[in-house]
Amino acid sequence: MSDPVRWLESPDAPAGAKDLLRAARRVPMSPTVEARSAARVAELVTATTAAASKSVWWKWFAAAGSIGVASAWLVVTVIPRMHPERRAPLVAAVASSSESASNVHRSHDDSVVSFSSTGDGTANAVMVRPPPPMRTIARTIEHAPSDRSRNTDRGRQRQALLEEARRALYQSNDPRRALELARQHARQFPHDLEEEREYITVRALAGLGRSTEARSRGEAFLERYPHGIYVGPMRRFLSTLP
Amino acid sequence: MAGTPTDGASGTGEGCPLDVVSIHGAYARFVWTTLDRLGVREPDLEDMLQEVFVVVHRRLHTYDGSCRMTTWLFGICMRVAAAYHRKAYRRRERTVDEWEESLEGVASTSPEDDMAVRQASARLAKILDGMDLEKRAVFVMFEIDGLPCQEIAEMMGVPVGTVYSRLHAARKAFIEGLKRLDDDRRHGGKR
Numbered sequence: 547m548s549d550p551v552r553w554l555e556s557p558d559a560p561a562g563a564k565d566l567l568r569a570a571r572r573v574p575m576s577p578t579v580e581a582r583s584a585a586r587v588a589e590l591v592t593a594t595t596a597a598a599s600k601s602v603w604w605k606w607f608a609a610a611g612s613i614g615v616a617s618a619w620l621v622v623t624v625i626p627r628m629h630p631e632r633r634a635p636l637v638a639a640v641a642s643s644s645e646s647a648s649n650v651h652r653s654h655d656d657s658v659v660s661f662s663s664t665g666d667g668t669a670n671a672v673m674v675r676p677p678p679p680m681r682t683i684a685r686t687i688e689h690a691p692s693d694r695s696r697n698t699d700r701g702r703q704r705q706a707l708l709e710e711a712r713r714a715l716y717q718s719n720d721p722r723r724a725l726e727l728a729r730q731h732a733r734q735f736p737h738d739l740e741e742e743r744e745y746i747t748v749r750a751l752a753g754l755g756r757s758t759e760a761r762s763r764g765e766a767f768l769e770r771y772p773h774g775i776y777v778g779p780m781r782r783f784l785s786t787l788p
Numbered sequence: 789m790a791g792t793p794t795d796g797a798s799g800t801g802e803g804c805p806l807d808v809v810s811i812h813g814a815y816a817r818f819v820w821t822t823l824d825r826l827g828v829r830e831p832d833l834e835d836m837l838q839e840v841f842v843v844v845h846r847r848l849h850t851y852d853g854s855c856r857m858t859t860w861l862f863g864i865c866m867r868v869a870a871a872y873h874r875k876a877y878r879r880r881e882r883t884v885d886e887w888e889e890s891l892e893g894v895a896s897t898s899p900e901d902d903m904a905v906r907q908a909s910a911r912l913a914k915i916l917d918g919m920d921l922e923k924r925a926v927f928v929m930f931e932i933d934g935l936p937c938q939e940i941a942e943m944m945g946v947p948v949g950t951v952y953s954r955l956h957a958a959r960k961a962f963i964e965g966l967k968r969l970d971d972d973r974r975h976g977g978k979r
Contacts, residue, residue, distance in 0.1 A: 572933075
């Protein structure tokens with residue numbers, strides 16, 4: 547099929563159409579306009595490239611910031627929970643590990659236990675228990691109360707009381723003070739560190755010469771905590787009582 | 789007649805580097821001529837040219853080389869021109885007279901001839917403005933620019949039969965528009 551004849555070349559064109567078609571005028575593109583347009587297009591490309599590179603830069607910045615925040619969160623929140631002994635000093639309990647009356651110090655979560663001889667004051671051994679499994683840690687974090695800082699202060703306080711009682715008993719040789727602190731601890735934290743507190747109380751009572759009472763409480767202690775960590779030391783201590 | 793479909797361009801996308809600066813260098817005149825054919829007025833041509841290349845820059849990744857670059861650019865010009873006519877409808881009505889006034893440099897032998905050319909150009913613009921863009925593009929390229937239908941079909945990305953049918957419809961619309969203008973002039977109407 548061939549193209550139809552153009553009106554400008556056809557005798558059958560409508561009247562007046564040829565005059566209109568001949569008057570048609572195309573607007574030529576001047577070199578100035580072309581150069582100006584080319585410059586605008588180049589600017590467009592440059593601006594887009596700059597915007598794209600800026601966008602990439604911001605993405606890297608955001609990623610680095612996120613990593614920093616996550617790291618800070620780990621350092622401040624998670625790691626102290628995984629290794630509480632790094633923040634809380636050894637608190638402990640004291641026990642006779644041998645006939646020469648060695649002391650046993652342990653942290654509040656039993657993760658670190660140290661033995662030292664009371665005779666010459668040198669440490670004989672340190673036992674570090676493995677940290678709790680990750681699932682336990684996750685559960686601890688998951689159920690962590692919102693008022694975390696308040697609980698941390700409370701934990702420090704209850705540890706400090708027993709620590710002071712232990713120092714009064716073994717370093718200051720002040721069983722009265724030790725007993726008083728143990729009772730204060732019992733009033734403030736009746737359900738916390740009971741085994742450790744009761745052991746100090748028995749030792750303090752014995753130090754005050756109240757051997758009968760100490761024995762009675764010691765035997766009650768053995769019945770209450772038959773598998774406790776202080777069972778051995780308590781038995782050995784009771785055997786030394788008159 | 790000024791402006792062929794491949795002014796400043798090879799007409800194919802083969803071997804043409806696909807970056808907007810290179811495309812501008814090769815096809816700016818083609819885009820300019822196409823926009824002119826699609827009824828973008830002279831004062832707005834430069835802005836619309838820029839608009840087309842903004843679209844090209846944004847959509848270049850979608851060009852897969854399955855069609856000619858001119859066909860792809862023609863489609864963009866069609867959409868840009870359609871948006872232009874929608875937004876500038878009232879302005880276009882106003883600028884017809886301005887366009888008529890701006891017809892300078894038209895070769896004429898006398899002031900009477902000059903006036904006749906101006907009036908004919910204005911009437912042609914009014915008739916073409918009454919057509920839809922596809923018919924207008926085919927009519928202008930065939931009747932004014934003298935392009936063969938096969939080339940028009942390739943440029944528009946349609947079968948040549950479609951060009952024939954659009955040309956037929958465009959001629960019919962042109963005749964109706966011409967008749968309407970004659971009736972208006974006969975009845976003393978301004979336009």
